[in-house]
Amino acid sequence: MARKRKGRDISGWLIIDKPAGMTSTAVVNKVRWALEAKKAGHAGTLDPEATGLLAVALGEATKTVPYVTDAMKAYVFTVRLGQATNTDDSEGEVIAESDKRPADDEIKAALGRFVGDIMQVPPKFSAVKIDGQRAYKLARDGEDVEIAARPLWVEELVMVDRPDPDHVVLEMTCGKGGYVRSIARDLGEVLGCYGHVTELRRIWAGPFDVEDAIGLETVEELARTPELDAYLRPLEDGLGELPELKCTAEGAARLRHGNPGMVLASDVEYGEEAWASFQGRAVAVGTYKGGELHPTRVFKP
Template sequence: MARKKGREISGWLIVDKPAGVTSTAVVGKVRWALDAKKAGHAGTLDPAATGVLAVALGEATKTVSYLTEALKCYRFQVRLGTATTTDDAEGEVIETSAIRPDDAAIRAALGAFVGEIEQVPPQFSAVKVEGARAYDLAREGEAMDLAARPLYVESLEMIARIDADTVELEMVCGKGGYVRSIARDLGRALGSLGHVLWLRRLWSGPFDAEAGISLEEIDRLARSPELDAHLRPLEMGLFDLPEVRATAEGAVRLRHGNPGMVIGAGEYGEEAWASYEGKPVAVGRLMGAELHPSRVFNL
């Protein structure tokens, strides 16, 4: 089997994704521009959505699951009184309502969407139904009874009332959240209808959209040291885990996938990451003075 071409480059590139492009296409662009051997992203954004898309390169792909679990913040506008096939502005209108709740009613309704909630994904989503993607079945006109999924919502606030038909909201939530479902369900909870007009992910874990690089800038700096300078260190994907320091002998053992001696505070059985001479070595479980590795970084 032919080996993948590209550089052995590791780290994170934080992209401010524009509307009209898929997350997969962004990853492909980043991988080409950095001539990277391996790349992946931490949390899909719908093609119409904008904002922070964290792209992992090389060994950083081993930390993607930790960023996927992190809280994320979304700013979005909801158009009241109209339901669409896709629960956003790209779909066809399927129902309308003349009811327009006032600000007090909207604020009162938001509380039901905070905490541990159950959410039914949109018909046009990547959820699998008997091996097929829901959006493929929806395009064929098939209506699906999708199962509700748990979602943790830390906060959901009304930012502005743009006009009688439009409200701007901001939500902080865990993984697996569909903003389009929030708009749909909020509209119905208010006795009206609703769909998303636009959506922007402001931050994801430690990464902020304002610090992201645009696709235009990626194109301009492609295959240059200037683009390499935008890379963030691999360990940023481990921001939510405690760091311990490996001893010289411990680092050797950890790099071979064996338990290694570490120095630092941590509870027995806690997940942590070990560094040696300023570089990440492994992620694993603390067992006394040893880290038992689950992932090893080849840097």
């Protein structure tokens, strides 16, 4: 008989402003402890030294994680020009240097190469799997890691500051799977001066914005109190990228049992993914077909 997981049946999102020097998993564990939650996860890993928005899902909200993970995201990051590292960030060893420092106009012109549909090779020190093993583990073991390029949609990449000749601050909006470290590395190669990331901050992801986030010090201060619960956002917030369909009480009952349920007429097209709500609460996510939603994920009431 399976052991019953301890904790509260609590569902929703807690939006965290992650500090540097902490893994995303450690942040999730801290939040789960503070809220005494049975289940928790996050929507998109941040490197340990990165800061900014980390959306932590609790309970039934974990079923909506893919829709936030797949959504557009935005980052502000600083590139150190003149140096390449083996990790493409400041945590690694410097492996190449250059005295060249491009002018602002050169940098702005080069950024256009990284906008739109591009092919990107992830960093060797990344969580990409190669023959079942993480690339970073192979790289740490001294193996020569070859990672295939993969497609990435970059909506926008702009220069926002040039604090000194050695550094440039950029802001990027991109789709799922983008590596900021790869952008810094490849930009340095295009400019002929090398480059790596020194600071990285995620400022928004899908429906969530870092301006609405709380710090871990608040989580620790209010741990296991109703005051921390008040910061929870509804699981429905994680479905903001999908169209909503309202359903009747009968339709909601059928959906909750995993059966197709009738939904009210809308402009959602046949075969489109959507979510159904009853009295403002999410019932299920599924595929819309001829007046019904065919559920793929069902939420406990």
